[in-house]
Structures are given as structure tokens and as C-alpha cells.
Amino acid sequence: MSVRLSEVKQGHSAVIERVGGSGALRRRILEMGMLKGVRVHVEKYAPLKDPIELIVRGMHVSLRVEEAAEIIVDDIQ
Amino acid sequence: MKDPHMTERVLTIALAGNPNSGKTTIFNTLTGTRQKVGNWPGVTVEKKEGLIEYRGQTLKIVDLPGTYSLTPFSIEEIVARNFILDDHPDVVIDIIDASNLERSLYLATQLRELDCKVVFALNMMDVATARGAKIDVAKLSELLDVPVVQTVGNRQKGIDDLLAAAVDLAHSNKPVPQKRKVRYNPEVEKAIEALQQDLAAQLRGILPYHPRWTAIKLIENDTIVQERVAAVAGEKGAAVFETARRQREHLADRFNDEPEIITTDERYGFISGIVKEVLTTSIRQRIDISRNIDLVLTNRIVGLPIFFFFIWAMFQLTFTLGAYPQDWIEAGFGLLASAMGYLLPEGLLKELVLDGIIQGVGTVAVFLPNILILFFCIALFEDTGYMARAAFLMDKIMHLVGLHGKSFIPMLMGFGCNVPAIMATRTLESQTDRILTILITPFMSCSAKLPVYIILAGAFFGAKAGTVIFIIYLTGIVFSIATGRLFRSTLFRGADAPFVMELPPYRVPMFKSLMIHMWDRSKIFIKRMGGVILIGSMVVWALASFPRPAEIHERHAAEAARIEARFEERAAGADIPRPELEAQRDTALSELDRRTQAEQAEQSLLGRLGHGMAPFFAPIGVDWRGGIALLSGFVAKEIVVSTLGVLYAVSDDESTDQALQHALRASGMTGLSAMAMMVFVLLYLPCVATVAAIRRETGSVRWMLFSVVYSTGMAWLMAFTVYQGGRIVGLG
Numbered sequence: 001m002s003v004r005l006s007e008v009k010q011g012h013s014a015v016i017e018r019v020g021g022s023g024a025l026r027r028r029i030l031e032m033g034m035l036k037g038v039r040v041h042v043e044k045y046a047p048l049k050d051p052i053e054l055i056v057r058g059m060h061v062s063l064r065v066e067e068a069a070e071i072i073v074d075d076i077q
Numbered sequence: 078m079k080d081p082h083m084t085e086r087v088l089t090i091a092l093a094g095n096p097n098s099g100k101t102t103i104f105n106t107l108t109g110t111r112q113k114v115g116n117w118p119g120v121t122v123e124k125k126e127g128l129i130e131y132r133g134q135t136l137k138i139v140d141l142p143g144t145y146s147l148t149p150f151s152i153e154e155i156v157a158r159n160f161i162l163d164d165h166p167d168v169v170i171d172i173i174d175a176s177n178l179e180r181s182l183y184l185a186t187q188l189r190e191l192d193c194k195v196v197f198a199l200n201m202m203d204v205a206t207a208r209g210a211k212i213d214v215a216k217l218s219e220l221l222d223v224p225v226v227q228t229v230g231n232r233q234k235g236i237d238d239l240l241a242a243a244v245d246l247a248h249s250n251k252p253v254p255q256k257r258k259v260r261y262n263p264e265v266e267k268a269i270e271a272l273q274q275d276l277a278a279q280l281r282g283i284l285p286y287h288p289r290w291t292a293i294k295l296i297e298n299d300t301i302v303q304e305r306v307a308a309v310a311g312e313k314g315a316a317v318f319e320t321a322r323r324q325r326e327h328l329a330d331r332f333n334d335e336p337e338i339i340t341t342d343e344r345y346g347f348i349s350g351i352v353k354e355v356l357t358t359s360i361r362q363r364i365d366i367s368r369n370i371d372l373v374l375t376n377r378i379v380g381l382p383i384f385f386f387f388i389w390a391m392f393q394l395t396f397t398l399g400a401y402p403q404d405w406i407e408a409g410f411g412l413l414a415s416a417m418g419y420l421l422p423e424g425l426l427k428e429l430v431l432d433g434i435i436q437g438v439g440t441v442a443v444f445l446p447n448i449l450i451l452f453f454c455i456a457l458f459e460d461t462g463y464m465a466r467a468a469f470l471m472d473k474i475m476h477l478v479g480l481h482g483k484s485f486i487p488m489l490m491g492f493g494c495n496v497p498a499i500m501a502t503r504t505l506e507s508q509t510d511r512i513l514t515i516l517i518t519p520f521m522s523c524s525a526k527l528p529v530y531i532i533l534a535g536a537f538f539g540a541k542a543g544t545v546i547f548i549i550y551l552t553g554i555v556f557s558i559a560t561g562r563l564f565r566s567t568l569f570r571g572a573d574a575p576f577v578m579e580l581p582p583y584r585v586p587m588f589k590s591l592m593i594h595m596w597d598r599s600k601i602f603i604k605r606m607g608g609v610i611l612i613g614s615m616v617v618w619a620l621a622s623f624p625r626p627a628e629i630h631e632r633h634a635a636e637a638a639r640i641e642a643r644f645e646e647r648a649a650g651a652d653i654p655r656p657e658l659e660a661q662r663d664t665a666l667s668e669l670d671r672r673t674q675a676e677q678a679e680q681s682l683l684g685r686l687g688h689g690m691a692p693f694f695a696p697i698g699v700d701w702r703g704g705i706a707l708l709s710g711f712v713a714k715e716i717v718v719s720t721l722g723v724l725y726a727v728s729d730d731e732s733t734d735q736a737l738q739h740a741l742r743a744s745g746m747t748g749l750s751a752m753a754m755m756v757f758v759l760l761y762l763p764c765v766a767t768v769a770a771i772r773r774e775t776g777s778v779r780w781m782l783f784s785v786v787y788s789t790g791m792a793w794l795m796a797f798t799v800y801q802g803g804r805i806v807g808l809g
Contacts, residue, residue: 024150025575030341031146032577033180043368047380048473051482051576053371057179058208060367060580062469064476067576 005040005063005071006052013041014073021070033057034071087128087135088247089164093157093188094172095181096143097462097581099200103172103228104140105590106236114597122156123503131240139166145180147187148337149301152508159301161193162286167247168194170239172228175205175212176582178356182348186259189221192287194253196242197225198235204582208365213355220351222257259347264331265339268296268324275320279313280306295321296328297337367462367582375466384470387463388489391454395447395493396524402446410439429618437614437712448497449599451490455501456594458486460586464504465578472576478558479565481505481576484514488557491521492550495767499774500598509569512775513561516784519763519771520557522550525714529758532718536738537748545752553759556791613765617712620683629680633673640665674723683708697757697796698750707757713764749808753800761792 008014016038019029034040034056041055050065094100105112108127115124125140141160142153149155161169171188173181188195199214218225224242228235260266272292276284284291285305294302295317307314328336374383414435421427458464464483472482483505490498498518505511530549534542644662648655678684687705694704702724710717718737725740741751762785763771772781 025577027148027150027337027341028145028575028577030338031148031183032579033183033345035342035345044371044375044377046375046469046473047377048470050473050476051469053375053469053580057177059177059180060371060582062465062472062576062578062580064472064576 002072002074003076004069005042005054005073006065006068008042008073008076010042010044013039013077015039015075016071017074018072019070020072021067025067026070029063029067029071032061033059034061040071040073087137088168088244089137089139089166090243090247091139091141091160091166091169092172093141093161093169093184094143094198094200095145095174095177095184097579098143098172098174098177098181100140100143100172102587102590103198103200103236103239104138105587105593106233107138107240110593112593112597114600122153124156131244134244136240136244144184146184147191148297149299151506153506155301158191161188161191166193168196168243170196170198170243172198172200175199175202175227176208176210178205178210178212179345179348179352182351183344185221185223186344186348189223189258190290190293192253192290194246195223196239196246197221197223198228198239199225200228202227203229203232209358211357213357217351217355220257220354222254259344261340261343265296265328265336265343268328268336269293272296272317272320272324275317279317280310283309285309293340296324297340298325298335365582370583371466371580374463375469380470384467387458391451392493394454395450399447399450403443406443406445407439410435410442414439425622428622429615432622433615433618434611437618438611444494444496445599445603447493449595451493451497452501452595452598453591455486455504456591457586459504460584460591460594462581462583465580468578469580476576478517478561479569480514480561481507481510484510487514488518488521491518491523493524495519495521495523495763496770497598499767499770502774503598512780513564513569515771515775516564516780516787517557517561519767519784519788520553520560520760522553522759523714525764526758528715529710529717530755532721532737533741533751533755536741537746537751545755549755549759552756552795556760556795560787560791614712617683617709620686621678621681621709623682624680625677626680629673629676633669636669637666640669671723675725678705678720678723693793696801697793698747698753698800699757699796700744700746702744703746703754707754707761710758711762711765713766714758717758749800749803752803753796756799757792757796759792760788760795762789 002017003014005014005016016034016036018036019026019034021029038056043053043055043060045052046062051062052065052068053060053062054068055061092100092104104125104127108129111129112125112127122142127138129136129138139160141157144151144154144157147154147158149158160166169188171181171185173185175181185195185197197217199212199217202212205212214225214227224246226235226239226242228239261269269289269292272295273288276288276291286302291302291306295306303318306317310317325336328339332339374380376383414431417430417435418427421430455464458467464486467486468482470482471485475482475484478484484502486504487498487501490501495518498521499515502511502514502518505514527546530546531542534545534549538545640662644658647653648658679688683705684701686708687701690704690708691701694700694707699707702721705724706717706720709720721741722737725737725744746754762768768781768785771784772778775781
């Protein structure tokens with residue numbers, strides 16, 4: 001079942017199915033290695049619930065919730 | 078013995094690498110204090126370079142901006158790529174973060190696609206090892222056909238080998254290896270091939286860059302390469318662009334996605350093949366100290382309080398610890414003033430030196446300790462990796478203003494002094510964020526404005542002064558938020574930079590590197606601001622001192638002589654003790670001085686300007702004296718108070734504040750006009766040092782003028798609203 005990355009709860013991980021959005025943002029997300037088939041771990045939400053800290057390929061990356069909503073994921077664990 | 082490599086030519090070596098890859102540390106280790114910090118032409122991205130001697134040869138080390146990629150999406154990436162393409166460095170050293178191999182190799186493969194000689198510095202192997210990773214260095218070198226040197230930047234390990242490898246490569250005649258580059262899937266390769274043939278047929282000999290690379294970039298719809306090709310190709314470009322368009326359409330159709338996304342995907346595919354061969358990760362639980370630290374520092378409950386504590390501590394350190402050397406500098410300038418007063422003969426030159434230069438530069442120089450401490454703290458935040466966490470914590474709030482979380486620190490620093498605050502916007506990556514932050518930071522009420530509020534609020538609001546001052550500060554904050562939102566939705570529409578930001582592992586900072594960072598920034602303050610302040614204070618002094626109506630000074634001399642004569646006469650009479658008479662004489666003389674100064678100030682150009690601008694100030698409830706004081710505040714905001722002191726001819730001692738407050742109340746000012754004046758002081762034209770900083774950091778006179786006009790216009794409008802609105806509801 002596919003959901004938005006912004007809907008994945010803290011402490012869970014999921015596999016990227018598609019990166020939506022456009023332009024610089026999409027390109028930047030992809031260049032950071034967040035490609036289709038890559039597993040991302042939702043490490044935590046910031047104290048004010050935005051942004052999100054993710055672990056991708058062993059690297060800690062933060063994304064805003066609205067940006068994470070552009071990433072469709074699957075296979076939540 | 079002569080080194081066989083020795084040549085007269087200076088070799089240029091560029092350092093490329095991801096942010097947080099340890100690039101800066103390696104640069105600092107290589108160049109030490111022999112660094113030149115400037116800007117890349119036309120943009121405000123910091124450019125650092127240093128000349129070093131190595132094996133009898135001069136090497137120019139250029140630190141390229143830290144980037145994850147070489148696509149022209151950010152100004153940093155454009156700068157880095159253009160340098161490699163157009164300046165043709167002899168060698169590019171790519172700093173690879175061994176603990177983050179996959180991502181580092183993304184930039185590396187892009188560098189390999191460019192036509193330049195590359196050496197890899199495999200940095201932070203210690204971190205990688207601690208995380209249980211093992212890298213086959215020889216294999217990595219073989220797979221990408223690139224010399225690889227292992228380094229540990231913060232322990233100076235491998236630095237010499239790295240230089241040797243770079244210099245050897247620069248001198249070798251071996252062409253840039255064409256194999257071992259990314260191979261895309263057959264469809265993409267076919268498109269590249271077709272376009273490459275077209276390029277060769279149409280533009281042979283005039284193509285500025287490597288044909289394969291140009292073809293790839295045209296397929297990726299790279300606007301900068303398109304422009305360059307169009308510039309050299311002229312009419313012949315049309316056919317090439319048509320082929321590129323057709324190939325793009327074909328690929329988009331075939332893969333159901335944009336071609337630049339496909340190439341990104343393919344590069345990562347190529348990289349994961351390499352990583353699979355060179356990297357072995359042991360199964361044992363990785364040691365991730367950073368993650369544990371973040372359990373506390375970005376914790377849901379204590380994360381923000383800890384952040385505010387750090388900020389509070391930074392301010393405490395800056396202003397309490399900074400107060401000691403501040404006193405010394407003040408004393409130093411005092412000493413200098415009295416020495417000059419003693420050495421120089423009475424006259425214009427003495428006045429210029431004492432009241433113009435020493436007074437003007439002195440009021441700003443006292444901020445130097447604060448600036449040094451503040452920049453040290455900022456360097457500490459940056460070098461440990463905490464800055465990214467601060468941005469992470471504050472982003473939600475700053476995003477409301479349309480800004481990045483990192484903008485919080487410069488804006489907060491604005492409460493101290495706008496000059497370092499505006500300089501601190503260098504920590505922001507996006508140019509738009511930087512300019513927007515620079516435009517709204519001056520509304521954060523700086524500490525130099527506080528004395529003005531204290532006098533005005535103290536005079537008219539008595540016990541409620543504290544509350545009034547608090548409201549003024551709050552107004553500034555609200556105003557900067559409103560301005561941010563306004564500009565974001567008008568001037569900078571849709572330009573919100575993506576927040577995608579790495580939270581790098583925490584690191585123990587190197588003292589040397591902290592010092593270099595602190596000094597680099599403080600030097601700018603000393604050099605530039607020193608010059609501008611010097612000129613500014615001389616100009617204001619001249620405006621306040623000319624013309625000098627002879628009549629005033631003759632009257633002053635005559636009056637002084639009369640006082641002296643009367644003193645002599647009474648002293649001869651000797652019915653009153655001499656010390657008492659002397660005291661009376663001195664009081665009379667200083668009162669005369671004050672009256673003369675006030676008269677001089679009123680008759681001077683500045684005074685006439687104040688009178689001339691009275692119609693401008695009248696609607697906001699400020700009289701000509703207030704007007705002059707506000708104008709003089711352009712040098713430094715504290716001067717507003719001392720100018721008022723001069724104009725109201727109040728005595729120049731401990732009780733100045735009370736005397737001035739008394740005079741202000743007697744002058745017909747009301748609580749309402751004081752409020753309007755405070756609002757005006759809060760928002761209007763920043764001081765000359767800040768204006769210079771805005772000019773420097775935005776890299777544009779137009780933004781500087783915009784900021785000046787906008788702030789002053791808004792200040793007037795707000796003060797007008799307060800004053801006239803207050804009168805309508807009957808507060809005046």
C-alpha cells in the first residue's frame with residue numbers, strides 16, 4: 001500500500017516508490033540518493049512537527065513535511 | 078638538488094567535495110593562515126584561495142564551494158562548475174567522505190565526466206572504520222581510473238601524499254582517461270551518441286567543452302550549457318538544439334520521466350556497482366555517537382529549551398565577557414583623545430581628530446570584542462555541526478516568514494549588532510534567503526538603539542518605561558516577520574529554496590580552524606567598516622561644524638574672557654575662598670561651551686538640514702532638534718542621544734540622562750511624540766556600518782538603496798500612524 005513519506009510514523013522505515021514534485025526540489029532529493037527502491041528510515045520529527053529527519057544510505061537528511069509529502073513510499077516496516 | 082618537477086608556472090589545484098566532507102579542514106591544513114578570502118565574481122559566494130610552496134613549486138589552492146552535485150541549480154554549484162570549465166585548474170582534488178561513500182561518489186562521477194584531471198582524497202577513513210566500514214582503496218582507484226590518497230584531514234595525515242599525487246598528475250602527460258566513466262543504458266547512450274555526432278558535424282572546433290559531456294548536458298536540459306553553446310554556435314545551433322529536443326522527447330516518452338532524472342538514477346546505479354565492489358560493512362552494530370547526541374539535542378521536549386539556552390549563553394558570553402575588553406578599548410580611545418588633545422593645537426584639526434575621527438571610530442571600535450566572541454560562537458556552532466540542528470529546530474517558525482531555519486541565527490544576532498548579523502548570513506546557502514534575511518534583519522532592534530529608548534521612555538513613561546521598550550522590541554520582530562512575508566510573496570515569489578539539508582555527524586572542532594573562521598569574518602569588519610566609519614564620521618563632523626559663523630565664536634571668546642576677568646577680579650578681592658571661585662568659573666565656562674555648541678549645531682549644515690527637514694519630521698511629532706539627532710544617528714545609533722544632549726545644551730556629566738530627560742519634557746514633547754520617535758528609531762535607516770555591510774553582503778548597491786529607502790519610508794509611515802492615530806483618539 002503506497003502512502004506519502006510524510007505519513008510514515010517516527011521510527012518506521014519505507015521504500016521509495018516515486019519522487020514527485022518538480023524542478024530544483026525534485027532534483028535535489030534525487031541527488032541526495034533518495035531514488036526509487038531506496039529504503040528510508042524516519043528518524044524523528046522536529047519538536048514543532050516539521051521538518052522530518054530521515055536516514056537514507058546511512059546519512060541523516062532533513063526534509064520539510066510538505067517536501068516529504070511529494071515522496072510516495074511503500075513497504076512500511 | 079633541483080626537483081625534476083620544478084617549473085616556473087603556478088599550478089592551480091581546486092578542492093571540490095560535498096559539504097561536511099572535511100574539505101574546509103583540508104584546505105586549512107594545506108594553506109594555514111596564508112588564505113585570501115573574497116567573493117566569486119558577481120556573486121556573494123565566499124571564495125577562498127591560498128598560495129603555498131611545495132617541492133620548490135608554487136601551488137594555488139582554490140577552495141570550491143561545497144556541493145553535492147554539479148547541476149546548475151544552486152549558485153554554489155554553478156560557481157564550482159564554471160571554475161573547472163572555464164579556469165581549467167591543473168588538477169581537481171575531490172574530497173570523498175569515506176563514511177558516506179555512495180553520496181560522495183555522486184559528485185565524483187560528475188567530475189569524472191568533466192574534462193579535468195581528478196585526484197580523490199579519501200577522507201575520514203577513521204570515522205568509516207569506527208562505523209564498521211572497510212574500503213578497498215586500490216579497487217576504487219582502479220574502477221574509476223583515478224589516483225586515490227587516504228587522508229584524515231584533522232590529523233594532517235596523508236596531506237603530503239595528496240599534494241604529491243596532485244602535482245604528479247598535473248605534470249603527467251597522460252590524457253584524462255575516457256573510460257571508466259558512467260555508462261548509461263543503451264537508449265540513453267544512443268541519444269548521447271546521436272547528439273554528439275550532430276555537435277561534431279555542426280560545431281567542430283568551436284565547441285567550448287568536451288563533446289560527450291556537452292551532449293549529456295543538452296539532454297539533461299542544462300540551461301547554462303545551452304546558453305554557452307548558443308553563444309558560440311550562432312545560426313548553426315538551431316539544428317543541434319532541435320536534435321537535443323527530439324532526443325529528450327524520445328527518452329521522456331520511452332522512460333516516462335524527464336531525461337535528467339533518468340541520468341541521475343543511472344549515475345547512482347553505476348555508483349552502487351562500485352560501492353558493492355569496494356565497500357564491506359561488518360554486521361556489528363554501528364557506533365553512531367551523533368545519533369545518541371541528537372536523542373538529546375533535537376529531542377521533542379528538551380531540544381528547543383537547550384537551543385535557547387545555547388543562544389542565551391552565546392549572548393551572555395558576547396556581552397558580559399565582551400564588556401571587559403570593551404572597557405579597555407574605550408579607555409584606550411579616551412587616552413588617545415586626551416593625548417591628541419594635548420599634542421594638537423586648538424583649532425579645526427583638533428576638532429576633526431577628537432570629535433570626528435576618534436569619537437566616530439571609537440563608538441564602533443568598541444564592538445570589536447563582541448564581534449570576535451560572537452563569531453567564535455558561530456564558528457563553534459558550524460564546526461561542531463550544531464548549526465544544522467539549529468536550523469532543524471527553528472525551521473518551522475522561520476518557514477512562516479518564508480525563510481530557512483538557518484536564518485534564525487543572523488536575525489537573532491541583529492539584537493546585538495546588525496553588522497555581524499548581516500555578515501552571518503553567509504551561512505545561508507541560497508542567495509534569495511540571504512538577501513531576504515539581510516533586508517529584514519535591521520528591524521531587529523540592535524543594542525545601540527537601546528540608549529535612545531531608555532532616554533525617551535524614561536522621560537515620558539516613568540515606571541512603565543520597561544513595558545514600552547519591550548513593546549518597541551516586539552514591534553520590530555512583528556515588523557520583520559511582516560516584511561519577510563510581504564517580500565516573499567512579491568519580490569521573491571516562488572523562490573523558496575528546498576530545505577533538503579544534511580544533518581552531518583557531530584565533530585570535535587579544531588581550535589585552529591575555529592580561529593581561522595573567526596578571524597576571516599572579523600577582518601572584514603575591521604577593514605571595511607573601519608574605512609567606511611572613518612569617512613562617515615568625518616562627513617557628519619564636517620556637516621555639524623560648518624559653516625562656522627564668526628559671530629558665534631567671537632561672542633564665545635568675548636564671554637569667556639569676561640568670565641575669566643570676573644574670576645580674576647573676585648579672586649583678587651579674596652573674600653570668597655579661591656577653590657570655590659574656580660568651581661564657579663568652571664561651571665560658567667562649561668555652560669557657555671554648551672550654549673555655543675548648541676548654537677553652532679543649530680547654525681551648521683546639519684542644523685539647517687534639520688530645520689529644512691522639519692516639515693518631514695513634524696507630522697511624526699519630532700521637532701528640528703529630534704530631526705538633527707536622528708540624522709546624526711546614521712553614524713551610529715548611540716549618537717542620537719549625545720546629539721540631543723548637545724542640542725538641548727545639557728551638562729556633560731553623570732546626570733546627563735536625567736538632565737536630558739528633563740529638557741525633553743520641557744521642550745513640548747509628549748509621550749505620544751516620544752513613542753512615535755522611538756518607532757522611527759526602531760525602523761529607520763540603519764547606521765553607516767550596517768549600510769556598508771548590506772552593500773557588501775548583497776553585492777549590490779541597488780539592494781542597499783532599496784533597504785535604506787524601504788526602512789526609512791516604513792519608519793515614517795509607522796511613526797506617522799502612531800502619532801496622528803494617537804492624536805485622533807486623544808492621546809496627544
